[in-house]
Amino acid sequence: MELESEFEKIRLPIxxxxxxxxxxxxxxxxxxxxxxxxxxxxxxxNSYVQDFSIVKIFTSQLYxxxxxxxxxxxxxxxxxxxxxxxxxxxxxxxxxxxxILLHFGSVVLLLFLLMxxxxxxxxxxxxxxxxxxxxxxxxxxxxxxxxxxxxGLFFLLSAFLIYRKRNFFKKEYYFYLLFFTCIxxxxxxxxxxxxxxxxxILMEISFPKEGISFKNSFKENKSxxxxxxxxxxxxxxxxxxxxxxxxxxxxxxxxxxxxxxxFCTFLHAFFEYMGLLFFPFGLYSERPFVSFNTLLDxxxxxxxGILVALAYFSILKFKSQKVLFFSFFWFILFLIPSxxxxxxxxxxxxxxxxxxxxxxxxxxxxxxxxxIKNKKIAISLFLIICLVLSIVAFxxxxxxxxxxxxxxxxxxxxxxxxxxxxxLAYEYYLKNDIDSAVLLYQxxxxxxxxxxLAMMYYNLGYMYSLKGEINRSIPLxxxxxxxxxxxxxxxxxxxxxxxxxxxxxxxxxYSSRLLLVQxxxxx
Numbered sequence: 001m002e003l004e005s006e007f008e009k010i011r012l013p014i015x016x017x018x019x020x021x022x023x024x025x026x027x028x029x030x031x032x033x034x035x036x037x038x039x040x041x042x043x044x045x046n047s048y049v050q051d052f053s054i055v056k057i058f059t060s061q062l063y064x065x066x067x068x069x070x071x072x073x074x075x076x077x078x079x080x081x082x083x084x085x086x087x088x089x090x091x092x093x094x095x096x097x098x099x100i101l102l103h104f105g106s107v108v109l110l111l112f113l114l115m116x117x118x119x120x121x122x123x124x125x126x127x128x129x130x131x132x133x134x135x136x137x138x139x140x141x142x143x144x145x146x147x148x149x150x151x152g153l154f155f156l157l158s159a160f161l162i163y164r165k166r167n168f169f170k171k172e173y174y175f176y177l178l179f180f181t182c183i184x185x186x187x188x189x190x191x192x193x194x195x196x197x198x199x200x201i202l203m204e205i206s207f208p209k210e211g212i213s214f215k216n217s218f219k220e221n222k223s224x225x226x227x228x229x230x231x232x233x234x235x236x237x238x239x240x241x242x243x244x245x246x247x248x249x250x251x252x253x254x255x256x257x258x259x260x261x262x263f264c265t266f267l268h269a270f271f272e273y274m275g276l277l278f279f280p281f282g283l284y285s286e287r288p289f290v291s292f293n294t295l296l297d298x299x300x301x302x303x304x305g306i307l308v309a310l311a312y313f314s315i316l317k318f319k320s321q322k323v324l325f326f327s328f329f330w331f332i333l334f335l336i337p338s339x340x341x342x343x344x345x346x347x348x349x350x351x352x353x354x355x356x357x358x359x360x361x362x363x364x365x366x367x368x369x370x371x372i373k374n375k376k377i378a379i380s381l382f383l384i385i386c387l388v389l390s391i392v393a394f395x396x397x398x399x400x401x402x403x404x405x406x407x408x409x410x411x412x413x414x415x416x417x418x419x420x421x422x423x424l425a426y427e428y429y430l431k432n433d434i435d436s437a438v439l440l441y442q443x444x445x446x447x448x449x450x451x452x453l454a455m456m457y458y459n460l461g462y463m464y465s466l467k468g469e470i471n472r473s474i475p476l477x478x479x480x481x482x483x484x485x486x487x488x489x490x491x492x493x494x495x496x497x498x499x500x501x502x503x504x505x506x507x508x509x510y511s512s513r514l515l516l517v518q519x520x521x522x523x
Contacts, residue, residue, distance in 0.1 A: 152190030
């Protein structure tokens with residue numbers, strides 16, 4: 001207890017400075033990491049972002065400015081991409097720095113929020129430190145295309161802290177304006193934030209503000225909760241209208257699996273997530289989609305047992321285990337959108353845990369220090385854990401800063417990853433190693449089962465054109481159009497080719513189709 005009391009005396013600015021230095025140290029490798037992967041479509045080739053087309057940014061899906069289809073409506077993300085681009089173009093440093101600062105901002109907000117929960121400064125600090133260094137944060141922070149995650153979480157935690165400090169506002173108008181603005185910004189940054197109302201209620205039940213029970217708080221602030229509900233409904237209406245206007249496939253039930261199979265698949269994914277949380281080694285992004293339709297698998301049964309036990313115990317012992325209740329249900333709540341029960345595209349993605357990681361870091365830190373009574377030993381062990389995790393996170397950030405290294409690592413873990421094959425081939429193309437790129441695109445055509453097949457054919461055709469083998473390119477461009485009749489780049493290349501050969505009928509055929517596609521995409 002003496003050591004814990006001494007820790008309470010450490011001034012907050014010193015702790016915050018330490019967290020900042022750790023954040024900067026762990027994420028330093030990513031600062032000069034090149035824009036790659038989906039960054040090409042979100043920034044490098046995105047006309048809406050480059051032209052600062054605010055109206056188009058807020059009325060289009062994420063990839064529209066690059067002529068790509070998609071279903072994500074996150075206008076705040078391309079808005080900030082565009083804002084940074086106006087000053088720094090495609091210089092990666094400011095793009096990465098912005099993400100890192102957002103991550104650090106969420107770390108500080110977590111620290112203050114936990115202290116407002118009346119959690120000791122020791123546990124609040126180490127919860128924040130664990131969130132800083134956990135390797136599962138590297139993808140959402142170091143991968144620019146995941147900017148929506150740190151953006152959304154930052155504004156969500158900002159809103160919650162603003163609510164907890166409501167009494168600091170001299171006029172209620174300023175509180176409401178700032179609170180609802182932060183919630184709205186969080187929603188427009190990441191769809192996962194739509195669960196803010198349930199998360200807010202969870203916070204009020206677990207750690208009521210000023211000791212006022214949730215029941216009494218609800219009675220006294222009915223209009224406030226009504227505002228939260230109306231904002232949620234408003235967001236759902238916006239999303240439904242946006243989806244109906246996007247020229248892309250729905251992201252609902254895209255694998256056509258029944259509910260039982262989705263549930264079993266989620267349980268297996270949850271088992272994998274538990275492994276990543278406690279042993280975050282050998283990380284890679286493109287994990288293969290695998291579904292399960294039976295409960296008779298030890299990993300699935302183990303995950304089900306853990307879920308049921310934690311849910312039952314946290315509810316049964318709520319009064320004495322409020323931290324467990326809050327941590328567990330925060331983690332599960334923000335995992336729901338990517339559980340596969342409703343939306344299903346992948347089974348496991350590291351950045352899907354970014355919001356949920358808050359609950360894990362808080363719960364792990366709290367019970368770690370509760371179980372180890374000797375605080376000197378506890379702090380020493382915890383610092384060792386954080387040091388190991390920092391090294392792993394640093395190494396992962398080195399991979400994120402080097403596209404070739406990153407995609408080679410992907411193919412080590414998942415040799416048939418369509419994205420890794422295509423992007424590593426692109427890296428070879430940038431290095432003018434066309435022969436290596438050709439081999440990878442040929443492999444990609446053989447293993448690709450998604451709508452990326454058109455892209456594989458187009459890219460292989462383009463590689464042949466660079467080798468001067470244009471006669472091999474044209475059939476591949478046409479094959480791409482057979483798969484996707486609106487494939488923009490294939491139409492562009494064919495229009496150029498037939499223009500250069502003075503083949504007027506074919507030029508008119510493809511250029512007219514190109515114009516229609518460009519108009520439909522607003523390019």
